[in-house]
Amino acid sequence: MHFRSLESRIVTLFLALIVAVQVIGLLVIQRGIDSNARQSISSELNNGTKVFRRLLDQNAQSLRFGARLLARDTAFLAAIGNNDEGDRATIESALVNSGRRIKATLTMLVSAERHVSVSTNNAQAAALEPLVLSMLDAAEQGDGANGIAIVERRPYQIVVMPIKAPITIGWIVMTFPIDRQLATDMREVTSLHTTILTHDPKNGWLAVGSTFLAPSVGAAVEQLQALPQVPTGPFDLTVEASKYNARLLSIGQDGPQSASVMLARSIDEATEDYQRLERWLIGLTLAGIAVSAVASVLTAKRIAQPLSQLAVTAKRLEEGDYQGQIDVTRQDEIGALAHAFDSMRDGIARREQEISRLAYRDTLTNLPNRAQFLRLLNEALGEARKQDGCVYVLMMDLDRFKHVNDVMGQSFGDALLRQVADRLQKLLASQRHVSPQVARLGGDEFAVLLPGATLEQARSLAADIAQTLETPLSLDDQMVDIGAGIGIAGYPAHGADAEALLSMAEVAMYAAKLRNDGAVVYDSSIDKGSEQSLSLLTELRTALERDEFRLFVQPKIHFDTGKVVGAEALVRWVHPERGNVFPDEFIPFAEQTGFIRKLTRWVLEQSAALCQSLDAAGIQLKVSVNLSTRDLMDQDLPAKFRDMLERRRLSAASFCLEITESAIMDDPVRAEQTLARLHAMGVELSIDDFGTGYSSLAYLKRLPVNELKIDKSFVLNMESDAGDVMIVRSTIQLGHNLGLRVVAEGVESEAVWHQLKSMNCDQGQGYYMSRPIPADQLLLWMQQWRAPEPVSVPVPVVASLTLAK
Missing domain, CATH: 3.20.20.450 (EAL domain)
Structure with a gap:
């Protein structure tokens, strides 16, 4: 099957359309899958942030409950009130036991004078003391306060509970580490990978605990570190050879340091079910393309073969054979086309004659047009060369016609042109010594061909034309005074071919309009003046551009x-x-x-x-x-x-x-x-x-x-x-x-x-x-x-x- 044939093009077109539609469909579906997956992941991450905050709140409640129990213990209150060395051991033991029950890493007592009096971890107590002292007033007013503290780049949840008997005699402080255990609990509840992070301006991000494997945690932190700024919305990470969509949740600030949690959801896992559907779609697409290829070949043959027969018939019509037999028995579009071919044969002969007339006649005045005038001029030049004779061309352009057209309207202008044509034909019909031929070249331009005429005869006829046109025309009760500029050029005096003679006559015509001096015979000096004018106009435009x-x-x-x-x-x-x-x-x-x-x-x-x-x-x-x-x-x-x-x-x-x-x-x-x-x-x-x-x-x-x-x-x-x-x-x-x-x-x-x-x-x-x-x-x-x-x-x-x- 030749590729340039209609049959091959139909097959190619059908297959291209089918493939394009299927590919576009797959791309749209794939994009929809990715969009839906990301929307689902975004929803999961939003819920995950709520769950994590809930876990933090639960831990805080647990700490506050344990601290509240200890703060209301009668023996503990008595020991604080006695404030001797034996009671100090009792206080420290109570703090250790209470902290162990709720898995607190640090428990300490702040005295009424607002300094740490007893602590289960002196190093941590010293680091936390400034934050704790800043929370005492809030804890006293609100029956306890909680916050986030960062010690040695590790985050802790801290609770401060006032001890009242009935006035405040001290404060109990307990801390709970935010570490991998909390991340694991979060993973079990939400299926989201959870990473606990701290950040300080000098050292950047540090992973404290994560549900990712240790090497993967480092890769995730490096990608987070590479971001130009802390992300406020979802962002993508590549961890353990999988792509994740993640969100960063700030959980607390301790001076210049901050604590955050990064929740991540695997995009591959979210789209796994969709990918199976996508593979099915690809299979169906390939099967559809194969079936469509067979159908398009059969359809192309049914369309192309009758058209080939019609092409042969059209070739005969091109050669002038209007007797060819055309099959018009089919009842589909091909049959309608064959019937149109059959009807076309009768119309072609009629239109050929009309087209010939329109190609060489001006439809407004029924005079020869420019193409016909050039044909007549070439024939006259050929005869003049054989007989060593002369040919003259008169070209005229009506004065003030554009103004009449603008003021009176185009229909008035057309009627005016028809009257001018009638006047010229009547004048030329009365000529005895020459056989002039008038034509309308376009717009308000007319030309007269004078084969075998002399320059004197051309001048005389030009004067007659000018006089005829100077007589006012009456049209629709309007008297119109027009006139014309007439240019004269001839063979062999001025030019040897038709286009050159017309161009020279046009130059002379514009010179006549400029001088307002009747007819002007072409002279080479006029053309030089035109060149100088063109040069001066160019210089003026350049002068304006160059200031x-x-x-x-x-x-x-x-x-x-x-x-x-x-x-x-x-x-x-x-x-x-x-x-x-x-x-x-x-x-x-x-x-x-x-x-x-x-x-x-x-x-x-x-x-x-x-x-x-x-x-x-x-x-x-x-x-x-x-x-x-x-x-x-x-x-x-x-x-x-x-x-x-x-x-x-x-x-x-x-x-x-x-x-x-x-x-x-x-x-x-x-x-x-x-x-x-x-x-x-x-x-x-x-x-x-x-x-x-x-x-x-x-x-x-x-x-x-x-x-x-x-x-x-x-x-x-x-x-x-x-x-x-x-x-x-x-x-x-x-x-x-x-x-x-x-x-x-x-x-x-x-x-x-x-x-x-x-x-x-x-x-x-x-x-x-x-x-x-x-x-x-x-x-x-x-x-x-x-x-x-x-x-x-x-x-x-x-x-x-x-x-x-």
């Missing part, structure tokens, strides 16, 4: 007070190779490519940092930042600006955003929406370069602006040009009548300063006050700035002469 941009500011001065009230933020590019790059060299390109949005974001962030530093110095200035057309079209700009203010903890009043008239007029509706949202946040807005654009006063009246900036072209020549003086004066009056603050740019002399001040201009900026300076030098400049002294300004002589004319 090559610098923030400069130009102060804005209030004419009346002469104080600095703000600054305009400007960007400078310090290129690592070309040095300082002027804004005129990269700002227009940044606006054209859309990189200006990232640059504006950088300027805003740097300006916010400047505002923070000024606030820290106790200086409140309004920083003006220029917004481009693309910034105004960004509907997310207000949200981004709010996020920056919140992150920097700044007020919106710290900024004044400047926009030009042309930026507003490019898309007044969207610009007005963006400006309204920014104004609602509390940020001031300014019309920059006022007087150089083409905005109407109606838009200016509606816009939520606070400031009007007079373009420097009207301010620079105010000393010598009376016309500029009149324009500036009128602009100031207009701004004030509209309730706006008026700022003059280009103040480069003291005379102009005084003229603007006499006209009641609010603020000014220019080289007279300061050239643009690095942002970090603004504070130093402010300290050095001094406003000019006020003077009377005479009427300019040139102005009077001009008026006389």
